[in-house]
Amino acid sequence: MTDPRLEGLRRDAPDLRLKTDAADLEHYGRDWTRRWTPAPLAIALPASIEEVQAIVRWANVHRVALVPSGGRTGLSGGAVAAQGELVISLERMNRVLAFDPADRTLTVQPGIALEAVHNAAREHGLTYPVDFAARGSCSIGGNIATNAGGIRVIRYGNTREWITGLKLVTGSGELLDLNRGLVKNSSGYDLRHLAIGSEGTLGVVVEATLRLTDPPPPTNVMLLALPSFDVLMKVFTAFRERLQLEAFEFFTDHALRHVLAHGAQAPFEQTHPYYVVTEFAIGDEAREAAAMAAFEDCMEHGWVSDGVISQSDAQAAQLWRLREGISESLAPRKPYKNDVSVRISAMPAFLEETQALLGGAYPHFEVVWFGHIGDGNLHINVLKPEDVSDADFVAQCEQVTKLLAASLQRHGGSISAEHGIGLVKKAYLGSTRSAAEIAVMRGIKQVLDPNGLMNPGKLFD
Amino acid sequence: MTDPRLEGLRRDAPDLRLKTDAADLEHYGRDWTRRWTPAPLAIALPASIEEVQAIVRWANVHRVALVPSGGRTGLSGGAVAAQGELVISLERMNRVLAFDPADRTLTVQPGIALEAVHNAAREHGLTYPVDFAARGSCSIGGNIATNAGGIRVIRYGNTREWITGLKLVTGSGELLDLNRGLVKNSSGYDLRHLAIGSEGTLGVVVEATLRLTDPPPPTNVMLLALPSFDVLMKVFTAFRERLQLEAFEFFTDHALRHVLAHGAQAPFEQTHPYYVVTEFAIGDEAREAAAMAAFEDCMEHGWVSDGVISQSDAQAAQLWRLREGISESLAPRKPYKNDVSVRISAMPAFLEETQALLGGAYPHFEVVWFGHIGDGNLHINVLKPEDVSDADFVAQCEQVTKLLAASLQRHGGSISAEHGIGLVKKAYLGSTRSAAEIAVMRGIKQVLDPNGLMNPGKLFD
Numbered sequence: 001m002t003d004p005r006l007e008g009l010r011r012d013a014p015d016l017r018l019k020t021d022a023a024d025l026e027h028y029g030r031d032w033t034r035r036w037t038p039a040p041l042a043i044a045l046p047a048s049i050e051e052v053q054a055i056v057r058w059a060n061v062h063r064v065a066l067v068p069s070g071g072r073t074g075l076s077g078g079a080v081a082a083q084g085e086l087v088i089s090l091e092r093m094n095r096v097l098a099f100d101p102a103d104r105t106l107t108v109q110p111g112i113a114l115e116a117v118h119n120a121a122r123e124h125g126l127t128y129p130v131d132f133a134a135r136g137s138c139s140i141g142g143n144i145a146t147n148a149g150g151i152r153v154i155r156y157g158n159t160r161e162w163i164t165g166l167k168l169v170t171g172s173g174e175l176l177d178l179n180r181g182l183v184k185n186s187s188g189y190d191l192r193h194l195a196i197g198s199e200g201t202l203g204v205v206v207e208a209t210l211r212l213t214d215p216p217p218p219t220n221v222m223l224l225a226l227p228s229f230d231v232l233m234k235v236f237t238a239f240r241e242r243l244q245l246e247a248f249e250f251f252t253d254h255a256l257r258h259v260l261a262h263g264a265q266a267p268f269e270q271t272h273p274y275y276v277v278t279e280f281a282i283g284d285e286a287r288e289a290a291a292m293a294a295f296e297d298c299m300e301h302g303w304v305s306d307g308v309i310s311q312s313d314a315q316a317a318q319l320w321r322l323r324e325g326i327s328e329s330l331a332p333r334k335p336y337k338n339d340v341s342v343r344i345s346a347m348p349a350f351l352e353e354t355q356a357l358l359g360g361a362y363p364h365f366e367v368v369w370f371g372h373i374g375d376g377n378l379h380i381n382v383l384k385p386e387d388v389s390d391a392d393f394v395a396q397c398e399q400v401t402k403l404l405a406a407s408l409q410r411h412g413g414s415i416s417a418e419h420g421i422g423l424v425k426k427a428y429l430g431s432t433r434s435a436a437e438i439a440v441m442r443g444i445k446q447v448l449d450p451n452g453l454m455n456p457g458k459l460f461d
Numbered sequence: 462m463t464d465p466r467l468e469g470l471r472r473d474a475p476d477l478r479l480k481t482d483a484a485d486l487e488h489y490g491r492d493w494t495r496r497w498t499p500a501p502l503a504i505a506l507p508a509s510i511e512e513v514q515a516i517v518r519w520a521n522v523h524r525v526a527l528v529p530s531g532g533r534t535g536l537s538g539g540a541v542a543a544q545g546e547l548v549i550s551l552e553r554m555n556r557v558l559a560f561d562p563a564d565r566t567l568t569v570q571p572g573i574a575l576e577a578v579h580n581a582a583r584e585h586g587l588t589y590p591v592d593f594a595a596r597g598s599c600s601i602g603g604n605i606a607t608n609a610g611g612i613r614v615i616r617y618g619n620t621r622e623w624i625t626g627l628k629l630v631t632g633s634g635e636l637l638d639l640n641r642g643l644v645k646n647s648s649g650y651d652l653r654h655l656a657i658g659s660e661g662t663l664g665v666v667v668e669a670t671l672r673l674t675d676p677p678p679p680t681n682v683m684l685l686a687l688p689s690f691d692v693l694m695k696v697f698t699a700f701r702e703r704l705q706l707e708a709f710e711f712f713t714d715h716a717l718r719h720v721l722a723h724g725a726q727a728p729f730e731q732t733h734p735y736y737v738v739t740e741f742a743i744g745d746e747a748r749e750a751a752a753m754a755a756f757e758d759c760m761e762h763g764w765v766s767d768g769v770i771s772q773s774d775a776q777a778a779q780l781w782r783l784r785e786g787i788s789e790s791l792a793p794r795k796p797y798k799n800d801v802s803v804r805i806s807a808m809p810a811f812l813e814e815t816q817a818l819l820g821g822a823y824p825h826f827e828v829v830w831f832g833h834i835g836d837g838n839l840h841i842n843v844l845k846p847e848d849v850s851d852a853d854f855v856a857q858c859e860q861v862t863k864l865l866a867a868s869l870q871r872h873g874g875s876i877s878a879e880h881g882i883g884l885v886k887k888a889y890l891g892s893t894r895s896a897a898e899i900a901v902m903r904g905i906k907q908v909l910d911p912n913g914l915m916n917p918g919k920l921f922d
Contacts, residue, residue: 184619188658416646436637
């Protein structure tokens with residue numbers, strides 16, 4: 001720890017835990033992207049809001065860039081520290097601070113894992129309904145930074161909808177206590193919502209109050225086999241009209257093969273080009289009949305070739321694993337990820353155009369599709385062939401992303417549905433946000449982070 | 462129309478309708494507050510986004526302050542023009558532009574009345590669930606400007622939750638097309654949410670895309686008579702635990718007397734100090750049994766003295782009228798209004814303190830209470846005695862608001878739950894938002910409205 005700036009930090013915050021070992025710098029300097037070489041100055045592991053404020057004030061004196069860091073499960077490079085930044089890991093600030101039964105809120109520190117939030121809510125007979133596969137390792141602070149979505153958005157919305165209070169240490173070291181758990185509060189600009197989704201570029205989320213809700217109704221999970229892509233929206237509509245959908249996810253046979261290779265059990269004897277896993281409320285005969293009616297309607301129209309419905313929680317989990325295991329099963333192949341969205345109404349035209357685009361652009365690459373079709377959100381994973389170098393692979397994929405971005409712009413979509421912009425999508429921000437919007441964003445960053453120290457180079461330069 | 466600046470506007474926007482008659486200046490220069498003397502320069506009634514942009518560009522050249530104006534049903538002076546401003550009335554931009562069945566969205570111009578939105582949604586078998594008594598005359602643009610709440614927040618949230626797209630002409634005349642109806646969009650700062658609740662101080666809302674939802678389930682309305690104030694939260698909890706509440710509103714006997722004097726029918730033979738009107742989902746026997754169980758539980762505990770449940774839609778409407786007629790029945794008495802909120806958990810302590818405060822502060826004034834207790838939102842209306850001048854009355858009320866603001870600050874509440882800050886609550890903003898937050902708000906306004914022309918003097922100076 002010879003850097004004189006760190007000595008200053010040690011003086012300003014005598015109890016602050018700092019790590020500077022090479023292994024720690026690498027571990028804390030990267031997220032699930034593996035495109036950048038970690039090179040942070042050091043890792044700070046504050047245990048309190050006061051320590052976070054001390055770090056930010058010190059950073060302003062010494063002009064040290066800061067990277068807030070949660071579970072580092074991000075897929076856009078938002079938590080990468082490759083430029084000598086100080087990483088602020090929130091992993092020690094991981095406690096539940098309060099549960100309030102009248103407000104039905106849980107107040108937590110930012111480093112708590114999403115799954116720990118789920119468990120804490122369940123202990124009180126309630127639910128925190130945002131959910132996705134990284135639940136065990138992602139942190140709530142990171143969820144807030146990207147306005148995380150996931151598999152229940154169709155029913156419960158994004159993270160944004162569930163945050164009733166937020167404490168933010170801004171880039172100038174001020175602690176803002178935003179909205180404080182109020183249901184109604186019309187007292188000027190809602191800076192809470194400005195912070196949500198800002199990817200650590202305005203400040204550090206140091207506490208959050210989460211709204212909880214009643215546990216979901218009893219549900220069934222159904223896996224559907226689809227003969228072609230163009231029936232997907234028809235199947236979606238048939239199910240949405242009749243059922244209260246908790247989830248509606250699709251994936252391709254390519255995706256399934258990777259999950260099966262990782263040990264999952266094949267759901268059908270035959271293979272099919274496309275699959276849907278959907279979860280919906282049951283609990284009475286009318287709803288069960290509606291589910292069967294939706295299925296039979298789709299079978300009769302030839303939109304669905306086969307199907308299986310869960311008969312137990314264990315079987316429901318098995319069916320979910322086919323969808324949720326995809327990202328993990330692809331990870332060894334270093335996938336290049338696109339996470340895009342359009343309005344649901346624009347989905348058919350966009351899908352058609354994208355299929356044609358990718359078929360032409362990636363003749364030699366394996367492309368794995370899946371996504372949250374009911375939210376208009378598509379994940380496109382391009383797998384690296386072994387005989388192509390990392391750099392060449394990314395460069396080739398970037399060429400296609402340019403075309404995809406142009407297509408998204410035509411269809412009014414977004415280059416990032418739920419992963420955030422970070423480093424990975426920065427070059428394409430202009431396909432989703434106008435020059436005027438980006439200028440306003442820059443101006444706002446200047447207000448909250450006048451010295452430009454909060455996660456610089458992420459989102460925009 | 463002799464003001465030379467207006468001649469310039471006429472040249473810049475040849476088809477723009479302008480009004481300068483004294484009666485128009487008065488009509489368009491004020492809202493439901495009657496505290497300020499209207500004195501606008503003129504009234505512009507644009508028919509298109511381009512005309513709004515032309516106005517804002519002209520205003521920047523001539524440094525003319527602008528006041529966006531909807532239905533002017535606001536209660537905080539947010540749409541008052543008393544300083545020579547140009548009023549931009551959106552009343553001609555009042556159409557439904559599009560309905561999309563796949564997205565389940567309605568795209569509207571800002572001047573459309575809330576009730577017209579309700580009707581348009583209903584035509585498509587769907588619901589726009591934000592609702593309150595001014596529905597017939599308030600505009601959706603105004604709802605967005607104050608993040609309007611109302612009587613269904615307990616079930617559906619505030620206006621914010623229902624806006625999936627927003628077009629905003631900023632104070633510098635740029636048109637921002639925000640979020641464009643996307644369900645998932647993690648591409649930088651959500652400026653849509655920044656605009657919602659900004660009370661016209663950042664720009665003019667010129668178009669909105671509203672999310673619709675399934676029609677509510679069949680409901681029953683119940684009116685409950687309460688013997689005292691301290692049982693209110695107990696009754697709320699007893700009902701919330703058992704039922705899916707669509708609304709839970711309370712009012713005092715004082716409030717009821719004003720509504721009855723305006724022609725409503727007395728619900729009970731006896732009078733009671735407090736009343737609750739609640740609406741909840743029924744539709745099956747279990748739910749109806751749960752409603753009766755909640756009622757009987759409250760009766761047994763002595764928390765409720767009497768009750769009536771609606772047997773028809775007409776009776777439900779009659780019961781609702783007792784609550785919804787309050788504001789209108791009080792209007793002739795020029796009430797001084799407080800619209801405050803705390804967390805639900807803080808409600809009992811806050812209510813106790815507020816009762817004591819108001820009892821001591823207003824011994825000679827009639828105080829009428831009502832509110833959305835399930836949202837932590839209390840409306841306190843102080844009625845002007847005939848022998849007190851307007852100015853003296855307001856001055857005396859302001860003294861009490863100071864004490865109320867201090868109490869709110871202690872209880873973590875808000876000086877404006879749903880009416881907005883406008884002119885009326887400006888002096889008390891600091892009780893709800895910290896100096897650091899207000900400084901950030903000022904900085905953000907500077908970014909979007911560099912010449913300070915958008916609704917100046919509202920929210921903050």
